[in-house]
Amino acid sequence: MAGTQKRVVRSDVWIDGAFDARLKREPGVSVGVFPIRGNPAAAWDQLSAAHVYHVSAAKDELPQEWFARADLLARCPQLLCVSSSGAGYDTVDVAACTAAGVIVVNQAGGNAPSVAEHALGLMLGVSRRMLESDRRMRRERGFSREDVMGHEIGGKTLGLVGIGHTGSRVARLAQAFGMQVLATDPLLSAEEIARRGAKSVSLPELLAQSDIVSLHCPRDASTMKMMNADTFAQMKKGAIFISTARGGIHDEAALVQALRSGHLAGAGLDVWDQEPPPLDHPLLAMDNVFATFHTAGVTHEARRNVATIAAEQIAGLLAGERPPRLVNPEAWAAYEKRRAQILR
Incomplete structure (x- = not known):
């Protein structure tokens, strides 16, 4: 037939x-x-x-x-x-x-440009405290500009966990801001990671050296809860955590504690265990958390x-x-x- x-x-x-x-x-x-x-x-x-x-x-x-x-x-x-x-x-x-x-x-790779742009937007928003400034502008008066003073991302070290379609684009955008880019990816050689715009390091080295850690890895058995209490503790004090990957790769409860303790300065999250997360989710109550609804690739x-x-x-x-x-x-x-x- x-x-x-x-x-x-x-x-x-x-x-x-x-x-x-x-x-x-x-x-x-x-x-x-x-x-x-x-x-x-x-x-x-x-x-x-x-x-x-x-x-x-x-x-x-x-x-x-x-x-x-x-x-x-x-x-x-x-x-x-x-x-x-x-x-x-x-x-x-x-x-x-x-x-x-x-x-x-x-x-x-079909939505990699959009996801990469979104990741950079989350980095800028958290580092410059844009979301916090926006919220306070809408609800109070009497605070000073220095109360919401943030940091430039230029000159900082960005650690990419995964440097595939999206991670490679993030690396190029980060370089345009003058960032040093590190990456870990078990599927790629050090030479290929360098070709994609980053220095190859182990995960512990990346966590210890990066001012911003951004996830761009798949969700599978090897990555579930990869970012947990132990790995968040390995990050630099005052670092920022970003994920546009998949919910479940980071432990949300552990991230809450890392932020509440002051070990991490902030987080930008596009992905959640439950999407959208419940309105009473503790991460949504934090002004130093930039939260979006898995929309990084939705343009x-x-x-x-x-x-x-x-x-x-x-x-x-x-x-x-x-x-x-x-x-x-x-x-x-x-x-x-x-x-x-x-x-x-």
Whole structure:
């Protein structure tokens, strides 16, 4: 059946229109959209026949029944690929996909410029005490400008935990401010880290030497709670902690204590254990914490770029190409066999 229709299915979680527009131009490819609430029968009707499931990467916006886990895979016998809508894939059980011969792809790098800009914005906001000044301007009078006096980031040392797509861009932006950049990344050689704009050091060295520590690593078993009471204690007194990576990599309770004790001067956080965090979260009560709602990569430009990359990658793999952002290459051989059987 050479004319087998190739079915791409996604949920009705918001996505830039570039995704559907690109795939609808692809011969022999259809795009189906299912509701995440209110009509599970309609959702399963779409998913059970899908060849590609483009799943939202937002773990706290997508109901867990639509996560790409073993139970969902079992109900989707023709599924060949799970495509995450972002660089992360918290809604995807990669091991279960691999066991089922389903490849997983992400959109790594698609929003890197936006995330890098946001990280620098958090650094500036905390270091210059911009948020604190803004809050006090709105609620009180009688304080002096020196009461909210901050520090320049120029000449300071920035430590990057991870120097991939986003970390590399942060390194270049930081150099423009005259910062010294250190980085640790277990996946890269010292030479490659230097090529990306930083000096390679160990994590303990980075924590001890950096005025600002910024996370740009994936969330996985090796990084969960990597920033904890011990690692925060290893940071310089008066240092600033920044994360635009993923919630769970830093221990929120330990960060509260590091800030309350005065060991750390402030924090800029775009990611949380629960997104958004509860209104009574202690970090939200601190004027030296710049808090945002996982919006570092949420710009008009980034959303369109990620949607376009995702659609191009799906179009390519349905045409028989090996996708450039393959998360589980170990599943490729099984995927190819299944693809030949299912699409003929």
